[in-house]
Amino acid sequence: MADDKPLVIIGGGLAGSLAALCLAQRQPDMPLLLLEAGETFGGNHTWSFFDSDVPSATRDIVESLEPVRWARHRVRFPLRERMFESAYNAIGAPALDRLVRTRLPAGSWRLDTAVATIAPDHVVLRSGERIAARGVIDARGPDGPMPGLELGWQKFVGIEFAAQAPEPDCATVMDATIPQCDGYRFVYVLPMAADRVLVEDTYYSSSATLDVDAISNRVRVLGAERGLSGPEMRQESGVLPILIGGDPDRFWPESDPIPRLGLRAGVFHATTGYSFGLALQTAAALAERNGAFDSASLASWTRDRFTQHWRQMRFFRVLNRMLFHAAAPDERYKVFEHFYRLPIDLVLRFYAGTPTLSDRMRILSGRPPVPIGAAVASLLRG
16 A cells, blocks of 8 residues: 555755654654665764754754754954854754664664665665655755756865864854955854864855865864864865856756755755755655645645745845855955844844845945945846
8 A cells, every 4th residue: 555655765964864853753654764875864064053043843853963052153254253142053963863863763764775766656776676655755965066056166174173162152153364265265163062173164166176185284274273283083074055046947847756855955045055944944844744745746845845945045146146256256255244244133034044125135235345336247147
């Protein structure tokens, strides 16, 4: 019977794992199978977020992930430095991995399981095994260019040092008082514990190329300059899309019969690249829906959410055009320096992807931090 077949989620990264956790919690009678090609769920990542990014219905899952929490956060630019008495949080992939293994029923997840073929009613593993499904959701990260989308890139390398944190209750979210190169460059400094500090060198770049070895050495220099040298406990790196424009129908044709989640679904904050809160929102909504869980129903539902998200991100795409098309690469930091003149409540709505009309007007007000002609051209483009 169809009801005996599992809903198969392919990809145990952030979006797939959170969807599985929410479904197991709110649809406990529905068979579920989470497939991940790697050895752990979540890979090797750290996800940061503000309290206002997280839907209240998912607070229990967030708390179970044991986030590191800082009561304050700071930004620094050549002409502006601000400390905000507003909390900032981060969750590491090992916590997500533990929660999936402990919360999902036995037999409902598999690691080291690569998928070769996806169809609406089954998947075929690289091993040749065929798994029948009531529905199949593709939650893998992009496996190449994202067709139809014009993208910039946020790329980074982070090293966690065994070092004493000078301010354990404060996260430095953006420090752009460092030499600019390869676009807008800034450093994160996140005290993960009193004796562990994550230093991350980040770039808003027009190129997706990431020289991990070269940037790792820059991180070591940054750590030494800030008195944070020590044994290296772990390293992470990534290349995240920043959405500038494109054709949503080409990216996700209406004829595609497979539901999508996460980056595969184009659901990420267009400017910041943040995805934790958005992944939680989608996971909670998926688990609460009253409709069927076959692929056709879910493909329509997930594509509708993408279409709504695309509309919500329009203002951010406009800002990204200013960032990437109007600002010289080594002066892109001025766009963020200008933005951080604004009140913290507006900043938090910006990160949550919910700026009001008044917020948008205030963000665009004042003398633009880029040449006026280029700014106007970028605002009118696309």
